[in-house]
Amino acid sequence: MLQIISILLENKTGALMRVTGLLTARGYNIDSLTVARTLDPELSRMTIGVAIEPHQRRQLIKHMNKLINVLQATDLTDSPAVTRELVLMRVRAPQESRTAILKEAExxxxxxxxxxxxxxxxxxxxxxxxxDEFIDIMRSYGEIEVTRGGAVAVSLESKKLRLSPPVPRGAEEGKSEEKNGVI
Amino acid sequence: MSQLMSGAKILLECLAREGVDTIFGYPGGVTLPLYDAMYDNPIRHILVRHEQNAAFAAQGYSRSTGKVGVCCATSGPGATNLVTGLVDAMMDSIPVVALTGQVTAKLIGSDAFQEADTFGITRSATKHNYLVKNVNELPQVIHEAFYIAASGRPGPVLVDITKDVFQGNAHYTPVTSIHLPGYKVYTEGHTGQIRRAAQMMLEAERPMIYAGGGIVLSNASAELRELVELVDAPTVCTLMGLGTLGSEHPNFISMPGMHGSYAANMGMYGTDLIIALGVRFDDRVTGRLNAFAPHARIIHVDIDPAEISKIRNADLPIVGDLKRVLPKINAVLKELLPEVGERPGLKAWWKQVREWKAEHPLRYDTADDVIKPQHLMREIDRLTKGEAIVCSDVGQHQMWAAQLIRFNEPRLWINSGGLGSMGFGLPSALGAQVANPNQLVIAICGDGGFQMSIPELATLFNFGLPVKVIVMNNGYLGMVRQWQELFYANRLSQVTLDGFPDPVQLAGAYGFKGRTVERPSELAEALATAFADPGPYLLNVKVAPTENVFPMVPAGGAINEMVLTPPQPAELRK
Structure with missing residues (x-):
């Protein structure tokens, strides 16, 4: 079953690869992936559609949340969410079927x-x-060319986003004792 | 106040602010500007003979001190050579910062000389990695790298820096804070869960403490010891956790798992409550999972939420730093203990554990004509008294050393646990000796792993590092041979290591002493002589060639069905 994962991540080089790398390293093929800037230009929102074996799902979400560039990864599969996709297609339409095609489109x-x-x-x-249905129907009218945009999703529950505050670092010299593995 | 400085100098300034005193590295074309800046910088550079060993040495430095280890390599082959050492650090959660040079930014992607996609290659080999193409970003990135490496669940962080960044100038202002909004570190533990955990510990009839590398990493040995004594549970330390509870402690019942003790494995099988602290239920510990601790509930404390219920479902998870969580559990235990009366279940449990311990202690037969590998480990144990830093390579010797050498403290036993990288022993000992110049540091290697890192003998000599290299030489890739004997009808395929160099000549060629011992009667004196020598020493110990490591849980076997003594091959193969 396709799992829809929504990820809020930093808009940085390589951030996308870190997320997808977790999937490819486990041999999962990504069914769909969309990513774009959010209102805050330093962040991106990513939606991934991928079929993950049930026993690995929680684990993978945890690993995504562990990535330094990921602010929040959420599994939307079993929670209230709206998923939408955009399709662009070209349909060949000879004179006799133009009206029918327009009717279907409507x-x-x-x-x-x-x-x-x-x-x-x-x-x-x-x-x-x-x-999927729309595409099937249009196909019955002849040759079509389809570009799908990939799923985008939004959760219908408000999720509390916990962000880490800035950490003092580096300013003073010779304070190396306190960073022996414990922060 | 800012100052115009070159990127190379800015980098060294940031390292100094992070308290770095030593870099293990190897220079090259694109790191020339960095090495020029190092020329008159107080940070010590240890020139190794292969970049992989720079990463292992940085780990030895880190594992023995708890500080972040730093290694450095040039672009292309330098960076790719680091990879094994980084993955190794990743598997064992060792804080290491790797600095690599990259070709000039405008040449990236042009197949320039010694160009490799280091950022891409090391993504999954590190906790996090960076590519720095702008000198103004450098200070922030360096401080982030050290923070990420050392905090939370530690791990390696790589910073790939283009040559023009080293050369470029920038107005340097010291960084005072870093901000990683998505990097979450949970340290405190949930108060309610902590209380429930303490209750469960006192209600259990057959509790078992399962302590691992997380205790070492969070420096929580003292807190562990207090917990062990409050709960009074038998305690096993994993391969990564040896020394966290001193080997002499009455509650310590050795290591569990594939080559663990009988008592440890029977205990893990029979327990009704596993108190798992900084461990990850590795397959080498659990054996066949559905037969692992079938009657037990699990309390799992770990700083990494992704470890909770990864392998075995945790009935009571606590995400936090053991250094913070254990004192809180201990406080609740102290509060609850006066109300708890006799614990008859526990008494019976201890009786059972002691019986197991007496029934099958870790024992071996000595021989007069040939040195048994176990005899070698026992002698090292007798002479070091649990106080030396012992760096092990990977294989049979690693298991015997783990079984038979005592460690009174954490950070004395250093080995490649998760990745099992051959060649780890010598370079990690090198790094540990650099960090602990006045301590006895021993590298225990097999003849296979030793030959993977022979070049570092030169480094030992160059820097006057008095590492005692003990080669347990059985002429075989012993662990592979053992499996071929037991599971592949003794068809020994590509495991014979002929042509081992003469150690006297080999060490002599590098400028220090070497020796071979073959007779059991000479062993004690030979080890004592080596340990007393002021310089590095190569001791080649020829041992019984076909000795196997026991007890052994065959792959896919249940831990309570371990094989205690050499079996007939057919018996194991079914």
């Missing part, structure tokens, strides 16, 4: 973003299963 709430003699470019958003 049913799924898709928008026409480009229209040519050959066909349409459509944009649709929705939950993943609904988009």
């Amino acid at each position: 049913i799924f709430g898709a928008r026409v973003v480009d229209s040519t003699l050959e066909g349409f470019a459509l944009e649709a958003t929705g939950d993943i299963e609904k988009l």
Whole structure:
């Protein structure tokens, strides 16, 4: 079963690789991944869709939370959350099926973003299963080309974000005794 | 107040502020500016003979002192050579900061000479790593690196620095604070859980304390000892935890696991409460998991939340620093103990444990014609009295040393526990000796691991480091041979090590003394002579070639079904 993980992380070089590295090191293939800046430009929000064996799930989330660049990793699979995806597709539409295609698009709430003699470019958003259906239906009209945006999700529960405060460091010389393994 | 300084000088200034007195390293093209700055800097640089050994030596320095070890290598091959040492530090949670040079920033990605993607290669080999391309970021990054390496669950941190950063100038202002918003360190432990843990400990009839490397890392030996005496539970120390409870302590019942003592493993099987402190339920300890401590509830204290319930579900988890948590548990125990009356269950449990201990002590047969490896360890034990720093390589000798040498204190037993890196013994002893110039430091190696780090004999000589290198020479890759004998019908494949160099000539060529002993009657005198020598010493001890380590829990076996004596091969193979 696909697991949706939402991660708030620092917008830094290599941060994405640290998160995905935890998955690839365990041999998991990432089904979908989206990442973009948050309101705070120093942070990014990442949503990963990946099928993890149940016994490793908690462990992996803990490991993600351990990463220095990760502020919070949350498993949204079994908690109230909304997941959406964007699909862009090109449909070849000969004269006789143009109306039918537009009708279907309307049913799924898709928008026409480009229209040519050959066909349409459509944009649709929705939950993943609904988009799967939409794609299946459009395929029945002939050749299509699809680009999926990957799942994005938002938790419906407010999660307390605990951040570490700054740590005094380095200023005084000769204070090496106190950092013998214990902070 | 700021000062215009080169990146190389800024780096050394930051190291000084972190209290660094020693760097183990090897120079190269892109670190030239750094080494030029080191030329007249008070920080001592120990020039090793291979970068892997720089990382191992930094670990020896750290493991023996608790301070952060520092190693340094150039770009490309220098950095890739560090990797084994970093993964090793990662597995055993040893605080090490590795500094590597990188090609000039604008050349990155151009397949420049000695370029490698060090940042990418070492990502999973470190707790955290950095690539510094801007000299202004350098001070912040260095202080972050040391903080991350030493705090929480310690580990290696690598800082990859481009050549132009070393060369570039910046206005240097000392860093006064660092901010890592996502780095969470939990130290205190949950008060309610602590109270419940103390109650569980006193309610248990057959408690067992399982203490590991976490006690060493958090310097909580004294607190452990108090807990052991308050609960009065039999205590096992893992391979990484040896010395945290002195080997002479009456509650100490040796090491558990694959080559653990009978009493330790039977105890771990029969207990109704495991008090796990700074351990990670390693497969070498638990054996077959579904047969591990089947009747026990688990209290698990660890600073790393990801260790809790990783292998075995914790009935009562406490996330925190043992140094902080144990005194709190001890305080509750002291408060509760007066109300607890007789503990008849515990009395019976101790009787049982003592019986196990008496039934199958760690014993071996001596011989007159050939030195038994166990005899060698016993002699080292007799002469060092649990006070020497013993750095072990990996293999049979490591297990015999762990079984038979006493350690009165933590940080005396230094070995590659998690990764099991051959070649670790000699360079880690080198690092430990640098940090403890007046202490007896022994490297116990097999003839295999020793030959992986022979070049460091030169370093011992160069820096006048009086490490006593004891090679337990059985002419085999002994542990692999043991498994081939027991599980592969004695088809000995690629385990014979012929052509061991003559130690007198070898050590002599490096400028110090070497010797071979073969007869049991000479052993005690040979060891005493080596230990008394003011310089480094190479002692090649030829031991019974086909001796096997027992007790042994075969891979995938249950810990209560250990094999105590040499069996018939067929018996084990079923």
